[in-house]
Amino acid sequence: MLERYVTAASTYAHSIDHLFILIAVLGGFWLIAAEGMMFGLIFKFRAKDGRPTRYITGEEPHLKRWISIPHYLIIVCDIVIVAAAVTVWYDIKQVMPPADATVRVIGQQWAWSFQEPGPDGVLDTADDIRTVGEMHVVVNTTYHFELLSRDVVHSFAVPAFRLKQDALPGRTITGWFRPNRVGTYDIQCTQMCGIGHALMAGRIIVETQQDHAAWLLRNSNQAVAERAEQQAPPASGADGPTTMAEVRR
């Protein structure tokens, strides 16, 4: 149902969508039943001349049943929903499957920047690739992310992945995702972060292993240095040991 409105591009997108449908079916059933009962009663007992009102206190067992039995059934539905919700939550937020790669996501007023480990697969080494506003990931690969904020509270959200996690200054929050569909998807900030909040957009590019390797190659230190040499004159006070690749093309 959700997929009609928003693409599903991660492994857990469908478990959230299924939970949504479960709640929609159970909640929808009781909503329609209760609204139908209410409008039915309004119609049936509308004021008519000569029809007396019944004196009912609400203590009569044969009438109380009409409330208590549906209510017990609703409690059963509640338990089903809680069980399903906790299961989905546990799989997404409480446990992390083993990582194929680890990336770092940094929020600041008003941009997302990303740090990807580069060819050696280790963060905080010289060959890391840093990007702003654009994140490249490989399809069918489990990523762990480390989420940081440099200033205020942001929230890292990728609707197509059904991923959302606040970024807090002073903490590193970990999480995971596993994209399973090639494409380009939006990254949002969903926590009010100042006047640039609506500008804090990013793109996440899910690509095949080959495409990703080519992207890595294009943005290796060496390739970037060569490109910089061709563009004269080089900017002074450049980006230090790591590169700002693909950023201001």
Next chain:
Amino acid sequence: MSTEVQHAEPGFFRKYLWSTDHKIIAMQYLFTGMAMALIGGYFAYVFRMQLGFPNQHVPGYGIVTPGKYNALVTMHGSIMIFWVAMPVLIAAFGNFLIPLMVGCDDMAFPRINRLSYQIFLLSALVLLSSFLVKGGPFGGAWTAYPPLSASGAYNLTPIGATLWLLAVALEFVAFLLGGINFTVTAMNSRAPGMKMYDIPILIWMIILANIVFMASAGPLIAGAVMLLFDQTMSTGFYDPTRGGDPLLWQHLFWFFGHPEVYVVLLPAMGIVAEIIAVFARKKIFGYKTVLYTTWAVGFLSFVVWAHHQFVAGIDPRMANIFSITTLMISIPVTEMVFLYIATLYGGSIHLDTPMLWALAFIAEFMIGGVTGIFLGSSGTDIYLHDTYFLIAHFHYTFVPIAIIAVFAGLTFWYPKMFGRMLNETLGKIHFWGTVIPFNVIFIPLFITGIAGDQRRIYNYAQFAEQSRPWLQHLRTTSTIALLFMLAFQLVFLFNFFWSLRHGKTAGANPWRSTTLEWATLSPPPHGNFAEMPTVYRGPYEYGLAGRADDFLPQNVPDRAVGD
């Protein structure tokens, strides 16, 4: 009040602006709340126009810049909750109805009551003054999460942020004073014979709401003081670089913020209970069960706060506990709604305007309740948190509370307040002109939320997925519906002021109701009752067979009835 004061005819100032009479103070709260509602509604108009027709000149405002947009949504939220729902539902109805419905001459502490309104008015003025300062009003959302709210370098509204915080703190002082007053009055000043289970449900609910408010406000006031220090004295309570923690504020805020939902819900539910009983000519189905569910709601409202923080960076294991408590609170609320619906059974339902509003409250609030389950379930909240699905859900609870139930109460007690009836035709036009557009505003927003629209974005141009044309059509639909809804409020305003002079004279008890406020004149004189009433029975004796009239007021002695 001493007898000398009572005998001297007070001048305009002493009578209307410096009064200790609970009815006048209720009117002060009511009219201040209505004025603030116009301001809050105007803000909604401006930012919805920006969303419906991005970057175009908004008639009556101008161009909406990102900074202004943030300020508008922040002020809309703050005003509607703290300066409309609270003063009208708690203070105006509470002040007007508690002494009348429990059968006493005034509040227990009339001067504290007057002080309460004066501080409230000051708080409103402080808030509005932030529009005049450099940088403009605070734009960091009504939840004011630090570090954004704590530092002018981040929010760019250093003065506005502090004024917002001061205004909220003052508003809390006003309602703490009022809450003490309401509770003491209902405990100590009841008419002779009014036992605990003879108190009308509305009074129970207002008192419980006040107790919940007083018990939950403390942590937020402490949090607000720390935030004020962070803003003005460069302390670091919420600054992680100096050992503080931004999450602390979120816990303190929501420990207040979620009970606050029930603080305004309970009086609304109370108003609806009174009206349904009168217009269905029925005793409330299971009066005591309604009270038990109210207590359960009040208690549980303290243990659900972190469902606002599932994805905020709290320990993920906590989410499971708060998912369970959140679904638990739906159990007593469902029971309460079912009891209201059951009250209709066997009744004789008169669809006058107040009853239309009361029934609309139930119908719409149920949608708000069911959509809340999607957000209370931690799994789906990961996706729906901070989307327009949340906005739509919230407004499906809050518009029934702060708009629909308030109109139910105003149309119902208007004759008692002013001695005249509202025009019924205009009332029905206003009802349909409000309720239909309300649904057309927010149903599209459920869909844009499911499609991923995140909140507090002045323009979705940066987001490819949110720039799909059909999403923009839904936003525009919602905006146009809002224009209709706002336009129909003019009908109400006209009816309200026109009927003050030209309405049909109401008489003491136009709705043939049983509770004590209908036992005195309309409007009630100073001191309320010519002869203080005595209570002989519960509040909802309707539908009595074998009598000329089908109801028995609380204050009519049994021997007069001839039982």
